[in-house]
Amino acid sequence: MAWPTQNSIVNKVKKIGLTIQGPNRNGQYWIEANGRIASWYLQDGKATSFHCHRVDDISDSMTDYSAGYFVHTIKAMIRSLELSATGREVIAKAEGK
Numbered sequence: 001m002a003w004p005t006q007n008s009i010v011n012k013v014k015k016i017g018l019t020i021q022g023p024n025r026n027g028q029y030w031i032e033a034n035g036r037i038a039s040w041y042l043q044d045g046k047a048t049s050f051h052c053h054r055v056d057d058i059s060d061s062m063t064d065y066s067a068g069y070f071v072h073t074i075k076a077m078i079r080s081l082e083l084s085a086t087g088r089e090v091i092a093k094a095e096g097k
Contacts, residue, residue: 003046004074012074018081033081037068040077052080 006029013020013031022029023042030039035055040047053068071077 038077050077
């Protein structure tokens with residue numbers, strides 16, 4: 001599998017009308033929608049480590065709790081943001097339908 005570039009993520013995110021935030025001090029980029037956050041890192045210009053979680057769900061290192069889950073593709077990452085009533089419309093936009 002070829003890793004996606006930052007440009008391919010930017011293009012998909014623009015299609016659905018969201019804004020990419022970041023990078024933070026750890027080099028993480030993220031987008032937020034419908035009370036959910038999807039994030040990733042760049043390594044040699046390629047996006048990696050797609051992670052999704054709710055805004056109010058925070059990892060706790062003292063209890064070994066990791067919030068959210070990892071996905072394999074940009075499409076899955078974007079779909080994780082759209083688990084609301086309008087999800088189908090936004091997914092269709094991202095897929096160019």
